Amino acid sequence: MKLKNNTLNQAIKFALATTTAGLFISGSAIAADEQSEVKVNKNVEKIAVVGTRSAPRSIGDSPVPIDIIGGEELEKSGNTDMLELLKGSVPSFNVHQNPISDAASLVRPANLRGLPSDSTLVLLNGKRRHRASVIAFLGGGINDGAQGADISVIPSIAIKQVEVLRDGAAAQYGSDAIAGVMNFQLKDASEGGKFEVRKGQYFEGDGDTTQISGNVGLPFTDSGFANLSFQYKTADATSRSVQRPDAAGFAAAGVPDVSSLAQVWGAPEVDDDISLFGNVGLDLTNNSQFYMFGNYSERDVRGGFYYRNPHTRSGVYSNDDGATLLVADLTDDMSGNCPTISITDGNVLDDPAYVNGVANNPDCFAFNEMIPGGFTPNFGGNITDTSLTIGTKGEFTDGFMKDVLYDLSGTVGLNESRYFIYNTVNASLGPDTPRDFSPGKYEQLEKNFNLDLSKGYDFGLAYDVNVAGGLEWHEETFTVISGDEASYTAGPLTAQGFGIGSNGFPGFKPSQAGEFSRRNYAAFVDVEAPFTEDFLMGLALRFEDYDSFGSTTNYKLMAQYHVTEDLNIRGSISTGFRAPTVGQANVSNVQTNLSDGVLRDSALLPPTNPVAVQLGGTELQPEESQSYTFGAVYTIGDLFLTVDYYNIQVEDRISQSEKITLSQADKDTLSAAGVPNVEGLAQVSFFTNDFDTTTQGVDVVANYTADILGGSSTFSLAYNWNETEVTKFSDITGEFKVKRLEEDLPNHRATLTWAQQWESISAFTRLNYYGEYQGVHVDYDATAKTADASVTLDAEITYFVNDSISFSVGAQNLLDQDAEKLDFQDATGIPNNNWGGKYYETSPYGINGGFYYAKATYTF
Structure with missing residues (x-):
């Protein structure tokens, strides 16, 4: 019996709904002030390191918009994935669950301000974080081809706070900061800690999730700290599916071994997900400090794929769309x-x-002898992520560098993804084929060395003018490691039309394997000048040179003016860039995707491959951006309000091209040029700089504290309007992808939060609003429709037994709001997709429905 029918489940949901009834609810980027274990401290000032190279400043005095999410707020969300935690706190941050999406199921890409995941720079303790080795080959429009950092490895229990700079910052931090910057600050306490056990599942009775996490602060001699964190997590798969009509027809006709659910739409299984983070600091002298931080993370992920019909699947069962059997x-x-x-x-x-x-x-x-009911491959992988940063910072106390602050560091980061595909075949091997394969491995290795210098100079202005500068060296290496031989070999049945390689994800051949590297260096200067006590201006310049495509110079000009004691206005204008990743420039892959409702194999080729060049591919160049923001900060009493408008124009955006069907004329031309295996290609795609976009929007953040109902209350509202327009594109991108770029994400997103604290009880409630968006299923334009706006409710109640022990119950999507359901094709009631789904997978809050949980926390 499903757990949603259990008495315990009903009791928990009733208790949560009763307790939170009547509350104004939901989340904002600055939702709740920092909280002690028993009591809210309403007077904590939000101080940010990101966005400036002078002394850290209050977010209210920052000339650019910054959100700060405290570690306590993150831990109230009930989710165990950092991506989902941030989505509940930052309205302009979106992430999809990608139920069937190839490698994007292993490392989910996210969007800030409607731009792809690799347009947001991720920092850890202010240092550049390496990107993931996974490239989102089926990234669903916006993230199609993106290669961003893997944020999900960062456990919330390790985080002191997250700083979200909502402004272009490439002139300050380099490539990838077109949409903004996210800086994850690790805890740095030298004593105390926390141990937490959390258990939950979806209202449907699946997706059981267990998380055990802990944090401890230790002294590192008398002058330092060692703060250590761990998280261990497992999560069962979910299913929001119905039987496919074709599979049901086979079962009714007496075909044996047809799965009762031939294709599953839902979250993948996550097993042995472990993350270890450490943060160490040591005072060497009164004016210098040594620091070191890093992580080791690993997880196994396994999810479903498309069903292979035993009459029609090309290369296995038939080569003429089911007219005759492939024998x-x-x-x-x-x-x-x-x-x-x-x-x-x-x-x-x-x-x-x-x-x-x-x-x-x-x-x-014929494969009907071996697998009569068809088969559904399972795609998965082992993801390993490691990093280490070592550095020293302080102040020179004598000589010509006297009073200069310095920060010298080196970072190395490695992300590895070993792919697996189960329950499939290498059809060219015939009856001798294995059923499970290891198609190969990707590795992303990055090395960074930084020298930052800054000093304040007295030029007779209101305060010292801060002048900062520095040098940076960066090396990026993308490595392809070939798979097991059976995953790519051309077996004896190749000449008879049977498909080569593990069906669904053929292995990487030795000829595809290799190591691809790129180096770049940068020099930058950053000046902040307080002309008066009320007027601040800043200027940043950055020169960056790449050994592949050359150099680029970018600037940022920002200003803030205090109109009154309570009101100040701020704005910035900047240029930026995003360099193509080494992976995007060199990777090749074969994907299985739906094209016009038909399952086809498509080859992703490097843009300089002869086939890609024949179809318009060229060597990748960096994206270039121009952006500006203008906003205001208003503070009166306990009310804090910010309103910011932004406009981001990106030229020559990098993405994966449309899947292009090769005509016979194309094949003949390529064959005459000596290109091998042309006849085996149905479609090809490649990375390209093909389109321009303009993204604009408004962010509104409000925070209010008061003492009501016998306790301390914090109310927070955050709203984002975001709109992207594709201003230039060609057939290489295609009209449907343009439509996805413009319409897949809600234009309007808002959260409203009430955090309430009494002596021994706290309550946290969040109301999430998602505006209309384009519902898309199986990446196929015939299924697209405008989905309705929706509201979801999150809530958590905590009881503090004493200063050390607390118990919490909570729920995400407490009212079990369904995602937009799929329409029907006509009056016959046949689903419009025929692939077994129930919901449009582009739902901004997922397709799994409500999730409830309980947790126990021990603080020491």
Whole structure:
């Protein structure tokens, strides 16, 4: 029986709904002030390191918009994934669950301000974080081809606060900061700690999730700290599916071994997800400090893929869309006299020609003998992530560098993704094929060295003018490691039309394997000048040189003016860039995707491959951006309000091209040029700089504290309006992808939060509003529609037994708001997709429904 029918489940949901009824609810980027374990401290000032190279400043005095989310707020969300935690706190941050999306299921890409995941720079303790080795080959429009950092490895229990700079900052931090910057500050306490156990599942009774996490602060001699954190997590898969009509038809016709649910739409299984983070600091002298931080993280992920129909799947069962069966002659001299078998009904196994000519003929073979009911591959991988940063910072106390602050550091980061595909075949091997394969491995290695210098100079202004500068060296290496031989080899049945390699994700051949590297260095200067006590201006310049495509220079000009004691206005104008990743420039891959409702294999080629060049591919160049923001900060009493408008124009955006079907003329031309295996290609795609976009929007953040209901209350409202327009594109991008870029994300997103604290009880409630968005299923334009706006409710109640022990119950999507359901094609009631889904997968809050949990916390 599903747990949603259990008495305990109903009691928890009733208790949560009753307790939170009547509350104004939901989340904001500055939702709740920092909280002690028992009591809210309403007077904590939000101080940010990101966005400036002078002394850290209050977010209210920053000339650019910054959100700060405290570690306590993150831990109230009930989710165990950092991506989901941030989505609940930053309205302009979106992430999809990608139920069937190739490698994007392993490392989910996210969007800040409607731009892809690799347009947001991720920092850890202010240092550049390496990107993931996973490239989102099926990234669903906006993230199609993105290669961003893997934020999900960062456990919330390790975080002191997250700083979100909502402004272009490439002139300050380099490539990838077009949409903004996210800086994760690790805890740095030298004593105390926390141990937490959390258990939850979806209202549907699946997706059981267990998380055990801990944090401890230790002294590191008398002058330092060692703060250590761990998180261990497992999560069962979910399913929001119905039986596919074609699979149901086979079962009704008597075909054996048809799965009761041939294709599953839901969250993948996550097993042995472990993250270890450490943060160490040591005072060397009164004016210098040594620091070191890093992580080791690993997880196994396994999810579903598309069902292979036993009558129509090309390269395995048929090569003419199910008109005739694909039959192999197993004799050495092709003397088997294997018949041509027309598929005329729902069960070819009953056809006498099949029974006599194949099933009872040892010289002939069809995969219907081995796998009569079709098959559904499972795609998965092992993701390993490691990093280490070592540095020293302080102040020179004598000589010509006297009073200069310095920060010298080195960072190395490695992300590895070993892919696996289960329950599939290498059809060219015929009856000798294995069923499970390891198609290969990607590695992303990055090294950074930084020298930052800054000093305040007295030029007779209101305060010292801060002048900062520095140098940075960066090396990025993307490595492709070939898979096991069976995953890519061309078996003996290749010449008879059977597909090569593990079906769904063919392995990387030794010829595809290799190591691809790029180096770049940068020099930058950053000046902040307080002309008066009320007027501050800043200027940043950055020169960056890449050994692949050359150099780029970018600037940022920002200002803030205090109109009154309570009101100040701020703004910035900047240029930026995003360099193509080494992976995007060199990777090749074969994907299985739906094209016009038909399952096809498509080859992703490097843009300089002869096939790609034939179709318009060229060597990748960096994206270039121009952005500006203008806003105001208003503070009166306990009310804090910010309103900011932004406009981001990006030229020559990098993304994966449309899947291009090769005509016979294309194939003939390429064959004449000596390109091998052209006849085996159905579609190709490649990375390209093909389109320009303009993204604009408004962020509103309000925070209010008061003492009501016998306790301390914090109310927070955050609203984002975001709109992207594709201003230039060609057929290489295609109209449907343009539509996805412009319409897949809600234009309007808002959260409203009430955090309430009494002596021994706290309550946290969040109301999430998602505006209309484009519902898309199976990445196929015939299924697209405008989905309705929706509201979801999150809530958590905590009881503090004493200063050390607390218990919490909570829920995400407490009212179990469904995602937009799929329409029907016509009055016959046949689903418009025929692939077994129930909901449009672009739902901004996922397709799994409500999730409830309980947790116990011990603080020491």
